[in-house]
Amino acid sequence: MESREPNTNLPLGSIIDGASRRQTVEKTTGRESGSKRRPLMKSERDDDSQSSVGKPLLPRTATCPLCGRSGASQLFLNYDRVHRLPGIFGLYRCGGCDAIFIQPWLSEAELARYYPEQYGRFRHSRSLNEKTYTGWQRFVLENYYGYPAPTDHHSSSLKKVVAHLLSFITAKAVIPYRGTGRILDVGCGGGSYLHRLKQWGWDACGVEPSQIGTKQAQSLGLTVRHGMLADARFESEFFDVVRLSNVLEHIRDPIPTFQEIQRILKSDGLVYLTVPNTRSLVFWLFQENWYALETPRHVISYCPRTLEALCRATGFEIARLTFASGPFNFVRSVRYFFEERGKHWPNWLRRIRWDQSKFIRRVLKPCFLIIDGSGYGDFLHATLRKKTARDY
Numbered sequence: 485m486e487s488r489e490p491n492t493n494l495p496l497g498s499i500i501d502g503a504s505r506r507q508t509v510e511k512t513t514g515r516e517s518g519s520k521r522r523p524l525m526k527s528e529r530d531d532d533s534q535s536s537v538g539k540p541l542l543p544r545t546a547t548c549p550l551c552g553r554s555g556a557s558q559l560f561l562n563y564d565r566v567h568r569l570p571g572i573f574g575l576y577r578c579g580g581c582d583a584i585f586i587q588p589w590l591s592e593a594e595l596a597r598y599y600p601e602q603y604g605r606f607r608h609s610r611s612l613n614e615k616t617y618t619g620w621q622r623f624v625l626e627n628y629y630g631y632p633a634p635t636d637h638h639s640s641s642l643k644k645v646v647a648h649l650l651s652f653i654t655a656k657a658v659i660p661y662r663g664t665g666r667i668l669d670v671g672c673g674g675g676s677y678l679h680r681l682k683q684w685g686w687d688a689c690g691v692e693p694s695q696i697g698t699k700q701a702q703s704l705g706l707t708v709r710h711g712m713l714a715d716a717r718f719e720s721e722f723f724d725v726v727r728l729s730n731v732l733e734h735i736r737d738p739i740p741t742f743q744e745i746q747r748i749l750k751s752d753g754l755v756y757l758t759v760p761n762t763r764s765l766v767f768w769l770f771q772e773n774w775y776a777l778e779t780p781r782h783v784i785s786y787c788p789r790t791l792e793a794l795c796r797a798t799g800f801e802i803a804r805l806t807f808a809s810g811p812f813n814f815v816r817s818v819r820y821f822f823e824e825r826g827k828h829w830p831n832w833l834r835r836i837r838w839d840q841s842k843f844i845r846r847v848l849k850p851c852f853l854i855i856d857g858s859g860y861g862d863f864l865h866a867t868l869r870k871k872t873a874r875d876y
């Protein structure tokens with residue numbers, strides 16, 4: 485849920501609202517209103533030095549925090565649209581791996597300030613108790629993902645085919661059953677999904693950097709270690725599956741993190757990850773108003789090419805890649821767009837409550853199935869496996 489309340493503990497810059505963002509950006513960069521968009525920064529030198537939050541002068545180009553290539557150019561400026569915390573950030577695209585990353589680059593402590601107590605992932609899902617995957621979802625779980633049925637159950641070929649087809653529209657991105665496999669949920673937040681994995685029979689364990697999220701998850705009786713993945717010091721080759729759902733884009737040091745995953749994963753283990761996809765049609769349309777950008781918490785944003793670069797650097801390969809989206813991101817991006825540029829559009833269009841209309845979402849839903857099928861959905865789901873000596 486969004487909070488319009490600024491966090492007054494933050495000493496950084498002024499709190500800005502959507503309507504005044506453009507004006508603020510222009511003021512801080514000395515740009516005249518209405519002038520042609522161009523790189524805004526005073527400094528012309530390549531510089532990715534650790535700079536202070538809210539600093540209005542950003543380098544024209546920057547060095548990619550993922551592949552280390554210099555010369556990444558600035559795409560646009562953005563700010564925290566969800567919690568309205570202070571600070572203006574430049575978003576830069578790397579020419580080598582297509583990563584989109586923020587500048588100024590934030591230290592761990594600076595970044596932690598952008599996760600207020602009301603941050604969504606820290607709460608238990610409202611559907612935690614009632615959503616136990618019944619009906620068609622349960623059918624797909626048992627006949628496509630291999631989960632055991634509560635009663636005697638016969639999975640025929642026909643059921644398997646039907647469940648496979650249904651998996652494109654329901655129970656998407658569920659992790660296939662692996663007996664009583666051991667699974668680690670990295671960045672498990674309040675533990676809602678971990679709780680479900682445990683209910684489904686997994687030996688489930690989590691690691692969560694926030695104190696609030698860790699306590700919430702532990703209150704559900706889950707085994708969750710507080711801190712970063714490397715702090716947890718798991719045994720080598722300990723897990724069958726490591727899951728990162730909407731977590732990778734929050735990680736400042738993805739290469740050391742994936743090297744650690746490589747160490748703790750069994751040789752036939754798999755990584756399941758979900759990450760916003762910058763090769764998305766909605767991002768192309770809305771740019772800085774794309775809802776999934778979530779500046780500055782998403783420090784590095786990914787597309788398939790970026791993910792390939794990360795895998796190459798850490799000894800993984802992409803075994804499966806699918807795309808998923810839905811009207812959710814689109815209608816919220818429309819809302820952001822009208823907050824920023826609404827005055828140039830007809831009143832009747834601005835008065836539509838895009839993000840609250842179930843009718844609009846239902847009408848749009850089929851379009852997103854086509855977009856996902858074409859590889860331009862808002863999120864990418866990837867299954868990674870460890871490369872073995874014969875793969876090199």
Ligand SMILES: [Zn+2]
Nearest residue numbers: 548551578581
């Ligand atoms: Zn790069």
